[in-house]
Amino acid sequence: MTVARFWRETLRRYNLGASKCPECQAVFFPPRSVCPNCSVHRKSLTKMEACQLSGRGVVYSYTTVHEAADGFEMQVPYVLALVKMAEGPMLTGQIVDVDPKDIREGLPVRATFRRLRADGDDGVIHYGYKFALENGAAAKK
Amino acid sequence: MRAEGVGIVSYGTYVPRYRITPDEIGRVWGVDGVAMGKNLNIHSKSVPSPDEDTITISTEALRVAMTRGGIDPRDIGAVYVGSESHPYAVKPTATIVAQAIGATPNLTAADFEFACKAGTAAIQVCMGLVASGMIKYGVAIGSDTSQGAPGDALEYSASAGGGAFILGKDPIIAKINATQSYTTDTPDFWRREGQRYPSHGGRFTGEPAYFRHVTECGKGIMASEGTTPADYQHVVFHQPNGKFPQRAGKLLGFNEDQMRYGMVTPWIGNTYSGAALIGLANVLDHAKPSERILVVGYGSGAGSDAFDLTVTDNITNFDRQTGTPVQHDLDHGIPINYSIYAKFRGKIRLSGE
Numbered sequence: 001m002t003v004a005r006f007w008r009e010t011l012r013r014y015n016l017g018a019s020k021c022p023e024c025q026a027v028f029f030p031p032r033s034v035c036p037n038c039s040v041h042r043k044s045l046t047k048m049e050a051c052q053l054s055g056r057g058v059v060y061s062y063t064t065v066h067e068a069a070d071g072f073e074m075q076v077p078y079v080l081a082l083v084k085m086a087e088g089p090m091l092t093g094q095i096v097d098v099d100p101k102d103i104r105e106g107l108p109v110r111a112t113f114r115r116l117r118a119d120g121d122d123g124v125i126h127y128g129y130k131f132a133l134e135n136g137a138a139a140k141k
Numbered sequence: 142m143r144a145e146g147v148g149i150v151s152y153g154t155y156v157p158r159y160r161i162t163p164d165e166i167g168r169v170w171g172v173d174g175v176a177m178g179k180n181l182n183i184h185s186k187s188v189p190s191p192d193e194d195t196i197t198i199s200t201e202a203l204r205v206a207m208t209r210g211g212i213d214p215r216d217i218g219a220v221y222v223g224s225e226s227h228p229y230a231v232k233p234t235a236t237i238v239a240q241a242i243g244a245t246p247n248l249t250a251a252d253f254e255f256a257c258k259a260g261t262a263a264i265q266v267c268m269g270l271v272a273s274g275m276i277k278y279g280v281a282i283g284s285d286t287s288q289g290a291p292g293d294a295l296e297y298s299a300s301a302g303g304g305a306f307i308l309g310k311d312p313i314i315a316k317i318n319a320t321q322s323y324t325t326d327t328p329d330f331w332r333r334e335g336q337r338y339p340s341h342g343g344r345f346t347g348e349p350a351y352f353r354h355v356t357e358c359g360k361g362i363m364a365s366e367g368t369t370p371a372d373y374q375h376v377v378f379h380q381p382n383g384k385f386p387q388r389a390g391k392l393l394g395f396n397e398d399q400m401r402y403g404m405v406t407p408w409i410g411n412t413y414s415g416a417a418l419i420g421l422a423n424v425l426d427h428a429k430p431s432e433r434i435l436v437v438g439y440g441s442g443a444g445s446d447a448f449d450l451t452v453t454d455n456i457t458n459f460d461r462q463t464g465t466p467v468q469h470d471l472d473h474g475i476p477i478n479y480s481i482y483a484k485f486r487g488k489i490r491l492s493g494e
Contacts, residue, residue: 014241052243073491074191074484096190097158097475113200113241115192125228127196127237 003124013128016053029089055111057085064100071117079103094130108134142320144272148313151210153464154422155201156302156409159188160474161482163297169479170292177297182383186300186410189286191485195224196234199284200241202305205464214243218276220250223259223283223414227252257379258440260414265320267308278309285413290338298382300410304418314456318449323358330441350443355389358445359437366449370394374432377403377420379439381411402427408471423467428452
């Protein structure tokens with residue numbers, strides 16, 4: 001990933017920057033400039049409001065990754081989940097600090113700030129959101 | 142040194158979830174780890190995940206502080222991050238942390254480095270900026286993911302964690318009555334540019350370094366404030382292990398009861414720049430109005446920063462539950478063995494590296 005491409009996405013990756021339709025109140029992540037739900041698209045044009053997701057959500061579905069993507073070799077096996085956010089959008093993200101056998105649908109999660117990957121030993125480090133189980137459930141002895 | 146009316150507005154901490162015991166580390170190196178742990182007074186130490194570093198730890202700690210204090214990010218005028226494990230040699234940790242809490246662009250930011258006391262140095266700078274009226278709120282963070290070389294004595298203690306403090310004038314949960322420092326050129330611990338692991342002066346790290354600076358700085362601030370150990374309900378020292386702060390406390394005349402909440406290293410290890418700040422956070426987690434706290438940090442190289450604080454009535458209604466209270470991190474963790482620890486800490490080289 002180029003430096004500029006990632007930099008343009010920091011608002012979303014760091015702060016879960018989203019957008020909200022003033023007509024139907026639907027929230028979109030990544031943010032959209034037009035609401036696809038309303039039949040009167042033109043009404044939402046230029047009126048979409050910037051907002052931020054709370055970071056709270058629940059596990060909608062998940063899978064355990066054993067064949068790591070580049071840069072994730074040290075973390076296998078890791079959990080990748082679809083997270084239904086409190087505001088409505090569905091996000092894909094890694095669930096950290098959890099044994100894959102402890103994960104299940106419906107578990108509450110919160111966004112956490114983690115290192116996503118690095119461009120080699122001398123390149124830029126990319127940061128962004130992942131998810132952790134709410135209430136530190138994974139940390140219980 | 143005084144900064145009239147300045148105090149702690151909010152605070153937050155973050156400690157990675159994984160833990161390893163001295164017994165497990167000793168098993169690999171043919172050392173009696175149980176005895177080592179006993180000598181150091183360390184039961185376990187925290188270990189960061191492969192995707193955690195000083196930037197992620199600092200951000201998580203500060204986000205807790207922002208939520209607890211209900212702080213508008215636009216009111217933050219300065220973000221300073223003290224650490225000896227900044228992920229970049231050139232590219233400030235503070236810029237990423239400030240962006241991640243939404244405080245950019247109208248603020249000043251910088252990274253501090255002074256071994257384990259860079260975070261307390263950041264508090265002092267924020268005190269000056271707030272007292273002068275240059276900024277409304279200043280953020281001081283002490284955070285580290287330091288490592289000891291495999292098999293070195295430091296490997297039994299070096300851990301990861303961080304504390305974030307928001308300094309301001311109103312509303313404060315603890316007033317900083319005074320601060321004082323004690324600094325000399327003492328080569329007890331260092332890491333040369335480009336070196337992966339730090340070096341230390343063995344026994345030299347004790348008497349002329351940690352104990353001299355901590356006790357002289359502690360005595361100095363009590364002399365200038367006209368106080369004695371009996372005036373403080375709580376005391377926090379920098380804690381490279383669980384033994385040094387106990388002895389420093391005894392040398393200065395404090396009892397175990399006063400050190401009870403300020404001691405966190407025995408359960409999470411030495412979080413370096415985070416150590417004294419997480420200790421202070423645990424004290425604030427338990428503190429009552431009007432209680433007085435003495436904090437004496439220490440950084441190799443060497444120097445100590447001391448703070449005399451008084452808890453205000455605002456602590457009663459302050460949100461101390463958002464995020465993870467320090468006691469939870471002391472009581473809970475995910476145990477791992479040395480193999481996983483070595484993998485997480487990058488001690489295993491993959492093919493092609």
